Amino acid sequence: MKDFTTLLRTHNLKATPQRLIILENIYNDGHINIDNLFDKVKQTFNSISLATIYKNINAMIDNSILTEVKLPNTKSVYEIIKQKHYHLLCNNCQSITDIEIDTSSIINDISSRYHFQVDKSDLVLSGICQKCLLDN
Amino acid sequence: MKDFTTLLRTHNLKATPQRLIILENIYNDGHINIDNLFDKVKQTFNSISLATIYKNINAMIDNSILTEVKLPNTKSVYEIIKQKHYHLLCNNCQSITDIEIDTSSIINDISSRYHFQVDKSDLVLSGICQKCLLDN
DNA sequence: CTGACTGCAAACGTTTTGCACGGTA
DNA sequence: TACCGTGCAAAACGTTTGCAGTCAG
Numbered sequence: 001m002k003d004f005t006t007l008l009r010t011h012n013l014k015a016t017p018q019r020l021i022i023l024e025n026i027y028n029d030g031h032i033n034i035d036n037l038f039d040k041v042k043q044t045f046n047s048i049s050l051a052t053i054y055k056n057i058n059a060m061i062d063n064s065i066l067t068e069v070k071l072p073n074t075k076s077v078y079e080i081i082k083q084k085h086y087h088l089l090c091n092n093c094q095s096i097t098d099i100e101i102d103t104s105s106i107i108n109d110i111s112s113r114y115h116f117q118v119d120k121s122d123l124v125l126s127g128i129c130q131k132c133l134l135d136n
Numbered sequence: 137m138k139d140f141t142t143l144l145r146t147h148n149l150k151a152t153p154q155r156l157i158i159l160e161n162i163y164n165d166g167h168i169n170i171d172n173l174f175d176k177v178k179q180t181f182n183s184i185s186l187a188t189i190y191k192n193i194n195a196m197i198d199n200s201i202l203t204e205v206k207l208p209n210t211k212s213v214y215e216i217i218k219q220k221h222y223h224l225l226c227n228n229c230q231s232i233t234d235i236e237i238d239t240s241s242i243i244n245d246i247s248s249r250y251h252f253q254v255d256k257s258d259l260v261l262s263g264i265c266q267k268c269l270l271d272n
Numbered sequence: 273c274t275g276a277c278t279g280c281a282a283a284c285g286t287t288t289t290g291c292a293c294g295g296t297a
Numbered sequence: 298t299a300c301c302g303t304g305c306a307a308a309a310c311g312t313t314t315g316c317a318g319t320c321a322g
Contacts, residue, residue: 014296014301034286049304054287056302070206072258088252099246106237107261114235115266116224122208123259125243130251150276150321170311185279190312192277278319288309295302 002027011063019056021045023065023080031069031077031087031096071096071124086122090129092136097129138163147199155192157181159201159216167205167213167223167232207232207260222258226265228272233265 004023005015013019018041025040026032032040038053057078060066069077071089077096088097107118140159141151149155154177161176162168168176174189193214196202204212207225213232224233243254 016296016302018303047304051288051305052303058288068208070208072204072206072256088246088250090252091255097250097252099250101242101246103242106239106242110224110235110237110261114224114233115269116226116233116261117264117269118261119227119263120208121259121261123257125246125252125254125257127255128253133251133253152277152321154278183279187280187313188278194313276321282314284313286310289307293303296300
């Protein structure tokens with residue numbers, strides 16, 4: 001469990017109970033889409049409105065607490081901003097796994113070949129995860 | 137200019153004038169979002185409806201003629217399916233460039249480290265393109 | 273000739289907004 | 298206490314659908 005109160009305040013947002021529960025749920029899940037987040041948050045805060053979820057997701061993205069991860073063939077998920085990493089997406093169970101890869105050689109290659117200044121990289125590898133491979 | 141009539145027919149779709157113009161516009165642009173596509177197509181086929189654009193984009197995706205490219209911080213674009221490649225996205229001029237990178241070592245590494253069967257990879261490098269770097 | 277396609281309008285699901293009330297700092 | 302945040306309902310937005318007419322093969 002992290003100190004989400006401090007996280008919010010250092011990013012110029014008030015630490016309301018709704019925001020704390022939203023962050024706890026995103027943190028526990030790792031990556032979560034709006035619908036699942038709303039369902040989960042309602043379990044501990046059943047009066048919360050969907051508009052509040054949206055407003056807070058957007059506020060936290062604007063204030064660099066969260067980031068949106070766009071995925072092929074499925075809804076975007078949101079995650080707390082952390083160190084640079086990439087994603088595995090299982091097309092069978094829909095699980096998302098953070099992975100670390102050294103992409104510096106690729107990025108350097110592209111920078112020089114295309115004279116493109118790379119500020120951000122997004123990589124999603126889709127396929128079948130270990131668990132689903134074993135289950136079938 | 138390619139033979140889009142054959143492309144459509146070999147994918148079990150009728151070669152209507154609307155579809156040919158849609159494909160020509162996507163081909164010429166390389167990658168285009170729905171709004172820009174609608175604007176462009178209207179220039180040569182002003183009676184076309186937005187519903188027809190949507191229906192055809194979806195039909196062509198379902199029949200493996202087109203693919204959707206999801207991009208960070210901006211709308212998805214559509215492109216004609218071609219050989220495997222990745223994308224550069226300029227955050228200044230919004231241009232999208234196809235790039236070729238050998239990602240096999242990364243994918244092999246991930247397959248063995250995570251026991252994940254990789255079927256597809258999506259990589260977007262965002263930043264500033266050469267033209268915009270020179271202009272500023 | 274027949275099934276597939278088009279264009280319109282209506283419907284739909286998702287996200288945003290306005291506003292009065294409530295809570296954080 | 299001042300301002301930010303919440304919750305509700307309504308609005309806006311993007312996309313899909315139903316249907317009658319049309320066209321490609």
